[in-house]
Structures are given as C-alpha cells and as structure tokens.
Amino acid sequence: MAxxxxxxxxxxxxxxxxxxFERATYEGREYLHLSDTRHGVERxxxxxxxxxxxxxxxxxxxxVLDPGIRRFFDGPFAVEEKLNGYNxxxxxxxxxxxxxxxxxxxxxxxxxxxxDRLAVGDFFDDHPDxxxxxxxxxxENPYTDHDYPTVDSLAFHVFDIRHRESxxxxxxxRRRRLCDDYGFPQARSFGVFDPASGAAAxxxxxxxxxxxxxxxxxxxxLDGRKLLKYTxxxxxxxxxxxxxxxxxxxxxxxxxxxxxxxAFQSVEFGESEEAARARAHALGESILLPAVRAIREVERExxxxxxxxxxxxxxxxxxxxxxxxxxxxxxxxxxxxxEEGERVVTFLKHSASTTxxxxxYLDGQTFRA
Amino acid sequence: MAxxxxxxxxxxxxxxxxxxFERATYEGREYLHLSDTRHGVERxxxxxxxxxxxxxxxxxxxxVLDPGIRRFFDGPFAVEEKLNGYNxxxxxxxxxxxxxxxxxxxxxxxxxxxxDRLAVGDFFDDHPDxxxxxxxxxxENPYTDHDYPTVDSLAFHVFDIRHRESxxxxxxxRRRRLCDDYGFPQARSFGVFDPASGAAAxxxxxxxxxxxxxxxxxxxxLDGRKLLKYTxxxxxxxxxxxxxxxxxxxxxxxxxxxxxxxAFQSVEFGESEEAARARAHALGESILLPAVRAIREVERExxxxxxxxxxxxxxxxxxxxxxxxxxxxxxxxxxxxxEEGERVVTFLKHSASTTxxxxxYLDGQTFRA
Numbered sequence: 001m002a003x004x005x006x007x008x009x010x011x012x013x014x015x016x017x018x019x020x021f022e023r024a025t026y027e028g029r030e031y032l033h034l035s036d037t038r039h040g041v042e043r044x045x046x047x048x049x050x051x052x053x054x055x056x057x058x059x060x061x062x063x064v065l066d067p068g069i070r071r072f073f074d075g076p077f078a079v080e081e082k083l084n085g086y087n088x089x090x091x092x093x094x095x096x097x098x099x100x101x102x103x104x105x106x107x108x109x110x111x112x113x114x115x116d117r118l119a120v121g122d123f124f125d126d127h128p129d130x131x132x133x134x135x136x137x138x139x140e141n142p143y144t145d146h147d148y149p150t151v152d153s154l155a156f157h158v159f160d161i162r163h164r165e166s167x168x169x170x171x172x173x174r175r176r177r178l179c180d181d182y183g184f185p186q187a188r189s190f191g192v193f194d195p196a197s198g199a200a201a202x203x204x205x206x207x208x209x210x211x212x213x214x215x216x217x218x219x220x221x222l223d224g225r226k227l228l229k230y231t232x233x234x235x236x237x238x239x240x241x242x243x244x245x246x247x248x249x250x251x252x253x254x255x256x257x258x259x260x261x262x263a264f265q266s267v268e269f270g271e272s273e274e275a276a277r278a279r280a281h282a283l284g285e286s287i288l289l290p291a292v293r294a295i296r297e298v299e300r301e302x303x304x305x306x307x308x309x310x311x312x313x314x315x316x317x318x319x320x321x322x323x324x325x326x327x328x329x330x331x332x333x334x335x336x337x338x339e340e341g342e343r344v345v346t347f348l349k350h351s352a353s354t355t356x357x358x359x360x361y362l363d364g365q366t367f368r369a
Numbered sequence: 370m371a372x373x374x375x376x377x378x379x380x381x382x383x384x385x386x387x388x389x390f391e392r393a394t395y396e397g398r399e400y401l402h403l404s405d406t407r408h409g410v411e412r413x414x415x416x417x418x419x420x421x422x423x424x425x426x427x428x429x430x431x432x433v434l435d436p437g438i439r440r441f442f443d444g445p446f447a448v449e450e451k452l453n454g455y456n457x458x459x460x461x462x463x464x465x466x467x468x469x470x471x472x473x474x475x476x477x478x479x480x481x482x483x484x485d486r487l488a489v490g491d492f493f494d495d496h497p498d499x500x501x502x503x504x505x506x507x508x509e510n511p512y513t514d515h516d517y518p519t520v521d522s523l524a525f526h527v528f529d530i531r532h533r534e535s536x537x538x539x540x541x542x543r544r545r546r547l548c549d550d551y552g553f554p555q556a557r558s559f560g561v562f563d564p565a566s567g568a569a570a571x572x573x574x575x576x577x578x579x580x581x582x583x584x585x586x587x588x589x590x591l592d593g594r595k596l597l598k599y600t601x602x603x604x605x606x607x608x609x610x611x612x613x614x615x616x617x618x619x620x621x622x623x624x625x626x627x628x629x630x631x632a633f634q635s636v637e638f639g640e641s642e643e644a645a646r647a648r649a650h651a652l653g654e655s656i657l658l659p660a661v662r663a664i665r666e667v668e669r670e671x672x673x674x675x676x677x678x679x680x681x682x683x684x685x686x687x688x689x690x691x692x693x694x695x696x697x698x699x700x701x702x703x704x705x706x707x708e709e710g711e712r713v714v715t716f717l718k719h720s721a722s723t724t725x726x727x728x729x730y731l732d733g734q735t736f737r738a
Binding site: 060061062063064066067068069070071072228244247251252255256257259260261262263264266267271276277279280281282283284285287288289291292295296299361362363364365366367368 | 626635648
C-alpha cells in the first residue's frame with residue numbers, strides 16, 4: 001500500500017507531500033520525517049520500513065480561561081498536567097521500539113534509555129499499532145533541564161496514546177486505564193469538569209502548579225480529540241529565561257507571545273497594581289538577566305550555549321553524540337564519568353547563532369534595529 | 370530629464386524602481402513615494418511635478434560604544450542629540466514648501482504648521498535645491514507625544530541639510546552655520562571627538578541624557594556622510610512602553626531589539642547585579658504594564674489606541690483629519706476647542722490591530738504561540 005494511502009491523503013497531493021519529507025538514518029536504517037504540517041499530516045510524521053508513525057499535533061492555547069474553555073469545549077473535559085520536558089513518541093517499528101522527537105528524528109539517547117525504564121515490550125506485543133506519546137522529564141537529558149522534585153535523572157510520563165498510523169487518540173479514560181495496566185507513569189489528572197463551570201476549577205489548579213514552578217495544564221475532551229493548553233506564569237517566565245540564555249537562538253520568536261500570555265493572565269486574574277508590578281519585575285528579570293549573562297559569557301569565554309547532563313549505558317551516550325554531530329551541533333564535553341556502569345556526561349551544546357551575533361556586536365558591528 | 374536619471378539609477382533598473390513607488394495626492398496634486406529602499410534609493414523618496422525629494426537614510430546603530438565608535442569612524446566625529454519626535458523633511462516644490470513624513474507622505478498638518486514657525490521662505494529663496502531635515506517634537510502633534518520641558522506645543526529642530534535631489538549632506542559645520550544664519554533651532558551639539566577616545570565622552574553624554582529622559586545621540590563624520598546612533602535606556606524603555614500600549618500593532622517588531630540594546634548597555638556599562646536587576650524591573654514594567662492597561666481598556670471600552678492632541682490653524686486641522694481618513698485610520702475626537710484663533714483637538718487614533726486581537730483573545734480565540 002502506498003504511503004499516501006496509509007496517511008489518508010489524496011493521490012493528487014501525494015507527490016507534494018512526499019517532497020516535504022526529509023531523509024535521515026538511524027543505525028543504518030533510512031527513514032523519512034515531515035518537517036512541517038502539510039495536507040493535514042502533522043509535522044514530525046515518520047515513514048520507516050513501510051510503517052507510518054504520525055506526528056503529535058500542535059495543541060492550541062487559550063489566553064483566557066474564561067470564556068476560552070466554554071468556547072472551546074462542548075462537553076465535559078479532563079484536566080491533566082502539562083509537563084516541562086521534551087515530547088517523545090514511542091512506536092514499534094519491525095522488532096524495535098524507537099523513540100521519536102517532536103520533529104520526527106529517532107533520538108538514540110531516548111530510544112536506548114526510556115524503554116529500559118518502562119515495560120514497553122509487553123505493551124507493544126499486545127498493541128503493536130498504538131503509539132505512546134509522553135514527556136521525558138528530569139535533569140539528565142540532552143534537551144531540557146527543568147527540575148521535578150521526584151525525578152533524579154530521567155522519567156517518561158505518558159499523556160496520550162494514539163493509533164500509530166491514523167493518529168486517532170484513545171479516549172482519556174481508556175488511555176489512563178491502559179497506562180495503569182502496564183504500570184506506565186502518567187501525566188497527573190486533576191479530574192473532569194464542565195465547560196460552564198470549569199474555568200474557576202482550572203484557575204485553582206493553575207495557581208497550585210504555579211506555586212510549585214510547574215508548567216500548566218492540557219485540557220482534553222473525553223474522547224481525546226480536542227486539546228487545549230494553558231500555562232502558569234512560572235512556565236511563561238521560565239521559558240523566557242531559558243530562551244534568553246541564548247537570546248539570538250530563541251529570543252525573537254519566544255518573546256512576544258509569552259509577554260502577551262502574562263498580560264492576559266494578569267488581567268484575567270484581576271491583579272492589583274502592586275501584583276501586576278511584581279509580575280512585571282519578574283518578567284523583566286527572566287528576559288534581561290539571562291541575556292546579560294550570555295553576553296558576559298561570550299565576552300569572557302568566547303562562546304555560550306546550553307549545558308546538559310546525560311546519564312545512560314555507554315552505547316546510548318555514544319549514539320547521542322553521533323546524533324548531535326550529524327545534526328551539525330558543536331559540543332564541548334565538560335565532564336565525563338562512569339557511575340555504576342552508566343556514563344554520566346555533562347556537555348555544552350554551543351549556540352552558534354548567539355555566540356556569533358554577540359561576538360560581532362561586541363566587536364562593534366552595527367545593529368539592524 | 371527622466372526621474373531615474375535624477376535619482377542616479379541605471380536605466381535598466383528604472384522600471385523596477387518606478388513600480389515600487391506608490392501614488393498619493395495632496396490638495397489635488399499627485400505625487401509618488403517609495404515604500405521601501407530599492408536600487409540605492411531611500412524609502413520615502415518622493416517624485417512630484419518633476420522634482421525629486423530624496424528620503425532620509427536609515428541610520429545604523431551600535432550596541433556598544435566601544436569598540437563600535439572606533440570601528441565605524443576613521444576620523445573626528447560630531448555628537449548631536451537625537452530627538453524623540455517625528456522625522457520631517459521640508460522642501461520647496463514649485464511655489465510651495467511641503468513637509469514630508471519618513472515614508473514620503475505630504476503631512477498636511479506639518480506642512481501648515483511648521484513653516485509658520487520658521488523663516489523657511491527666505492531659506493528656500495536662497496537655497497531652492499536643499500532639503501531641511503529635522504525632528505518635529507513636542508506634545509501637540511498627531512504622531513508622537515514625548516515631552517520636552519521647553520516645548521509647549523510643537524517645535525522643529527534641524528539635524529541635517531541635504532541636497533534635495535542627490536541626498537548628499539552638507540558638512541556638519543556648514544549646516545550648523547546655515548541654521549544659525551536663518552535662526553533655525555538645531556539638534557544640540559555636544560562637540561567633536563576622536564574615534565580612539567570618543568566612547569568615554571559619548572558615554573557621559575548618554576548618562577546625562579538618560580537622567581533627563583531624552584533619547585540619545587547621532588554621531589556624524591564631519592562631512593555629514595557617516596551617521597551612527599546610540600540611545601539611552603530611558604528611550605529604549607520609553608519606546609517599549611509606547612509600543613506596548615498597542616501591543617499587537619508594534620509589539621513584536623519593537624520588543625526583541627530593544628531588549629538586546631538594554632542587555633548590551635548593561636554589560637558595557639559594567640552594571641552590578643543590583644543595577645542590572647533594577648534595569649530588568651524597569652524593562653519589565655515598560656513592557657507588561659502598558660499591555661495590561663491596553664487589554665483592560667479593550668475589555669472596558671471596546672477599543673484602544675493612541676491619544677494625541679494637535680493645535681493649529683483650522684485649515685491645518687481639517688487637512689490633518691482628511692489625511693488620516695485617506696490613510697484609513699479610525700479617529701474619535703475626544704475634545705475640540707478654539708483658543709486664540711487656533712483649533713486644539715484631542716483625538717483617539719484607534720489601533721485596529723490591537724483592538725481586534727485583544728477582543729478576540731478575550732472572547733476565547735486560541736493563540737498561535
């Protein structure tokens with residue numbers, strides 16, 4: 001069967017769609033991944049050895065809980081925690097379970113570390129056509145560094161299960177029961193609410209999560225098909241601080257939307273002048289101070305970037321660094337140790353764009369704006 | 370003579386160039402103005418009745434005084450105050466003196482108010498081929514609202530004189546003497562400096578201007594040909610506050626560059642942790658609080674925008690409102706009085722983009738980012 005049939009795309013669009021897939025390889029196995037959503041097929045969709053692995057859809061966001069929630073849902077919805085890590089899809093391809101990043105690369109580190117921590121073999125033996133979607137969180141991974149008090153190294157929490165080929169989700173209830181059956185950690189559930197009265201309940205959840213420096217919620221229709229997200233101030237500001245540590249890499253596109261999330265939240269939460277001012281100060285700090293530190297670092301060290309620590313079997317670590325090299329990222333290893341048979345490596349992922357831009361502006365190059 | 374010859378553009382590029390001019394009219398007179406810099410011809414260049422009026426060039430900015438200044442200038446340079454108002458070019462066209470905005474529109478308000486305040490008739494009788502470039506500043510104008518302690522209503526300060534057709538500038542010295550001869554107010558001069566030692570002097574100037582909430586400086590090679598600008602923190606934050614009063618109109622493009630100006634200035638000025646934090650708080654306030662106020666205003670009043678007051682002869686005020694109408698701007702007059710034969714009108718220039726975006730997000734429309 002042709003791939004476009006598997007993807008449910010008309011034959012007339014098949015050529016255009018296939019042209020937008022990019023080639024990559026994992027352990028000698030060639031695969032294609034889609035770099036942008038196209039003809040209704042999600043970014044990150046993968047074609048490998050006759051198997052389709054659908055991408056995870058982009059979740060719309062509301063800037064106001066009320067009336068955002070009532071306008072979006074026409075029936076009861078579940079509220080689950082949105083975790084701050086990186087989005088991973090696990091699927092069985094042939095005899096292997098592979099872990100795919102949001103954009104559809106096979107991540108060798110995640111492929112070799114996450115399945116060890118979960119009974120995915122049993123799950124895929126029983127459900128070879130399903131796709132486990134979850135968040136890899138914790139301090140020891142190559143992509144993010146948000147801390148969770150209960151995660152020492154790396155954990156994988158399932159927040160969705162879909163049909164691998166169609167992308168259709170299981171219902172919330174069925175997904176949560178399946179995860180229980182296989183002992184998979186899940187995104188925390190805060191219960192089911194009605195659209196008419198749910199905003200107040202979600203606001204309480206958001207305030208609790210905010211006070212714990214957690215990211216926010218994803219609200220889901222009970223059939224799993226409609227998803228809506230809303231984040232805490234801690235997450236809005238935290239992601240700005242993360243972005244402005246390498247400002248010329250992520251700054252421009254991160255900045256404006258997060259400022260507006262903060263502004264709408266301040267208004268909806270009815271903040272006093274004093275509370276709005278305190279939020280403004282925290283917002284200013286999350287933007288300016290990391291940028292100042294990045295400029296100082298380039299001035300002093302000649303480079304800046306993101307520091308990550310990873311822990312895993314030696315072959316997972318080797319696979320990761322080969323992958324980062326293929327992605328043309330410059331890496332400096334800062335620390336490399338063996339602890340109980342696992343390698344623990346701390347490295348700097350150089351930010352070429354920030355380093356080069358900061359260096360040239362420090363050298364007096366004129367600025368466009 | 371063909372326009373492209375007057376503009377010094379090769380015949381081969383003439384068609385493409387002319388296609389990028391847009392048509393407009395002023396009192397029944399049709400003219401063309403260039404919407405974007407092209408083939409070396411500046412944005413805002415005007416073709417009217419066989420006369421060429423060159424646009425004012427975009428001035429490059431440095432993010433660091435040192436080594437920015439030494440890298441940019443190869444000889445002594447003059448330092449003049451950069452004023453915070455709107456850029457106006459005055460030129461004689463036929464028998465009239467017309468005032469052109471940065472983008473090359475004839476501004477009926479400026480055309481009818483500024484020449485009354487200056488002896489431009491004498492000037493253009495003597496120098497019909499020159500172009501007076503200056504900043505219109507003060508609280509009573511339709512475009513900006515920055516206050517200067519010595520300007521009650523509207524004033525025009527010359528900062529450049531150029532050849533109308535070629536755009537070539539007069540030397541700094543000749544321009545300042547000419548302005549003196551005709552009694553034209555000028556941008557304040559802080560003197561002439563050497564590239565090797567000038568950065569420290571300019572920093573002193575910037576700190577003084579910053580403490581007075583003034584905008585910054587333009588540095589100029591003595592022949593007037595090389596221009597470089599640098600602004601105060603007060604101006605960086607002030608323009609953010611201005612932009613975030615109508616965030617969806619100006620926010621995205623204003624935000625990132627100004628944050629980076631602040632970050633480089635903090636580093637170059639060697640700020641302590643405490644000073645950088647204070648700057649971050651002020652920056653946060655200049656971004657978030659105007660946005661919060663704008664959202665509240667849309668929630669309460671159904672609209673937001675920029676409030677301006679203008680003062681002038683009745684026909685100048687009529688001309689202005691006809692012009693704003695042709696520009697498809699929605700205006701609400703808030704106050705309209707006559708004082709000593711002049712009309713004084715306060716009006717709201719509706720910000721369609723901010724009003725519509727805020728309204729729809731308040732209504733629960735999902736957000737793209």
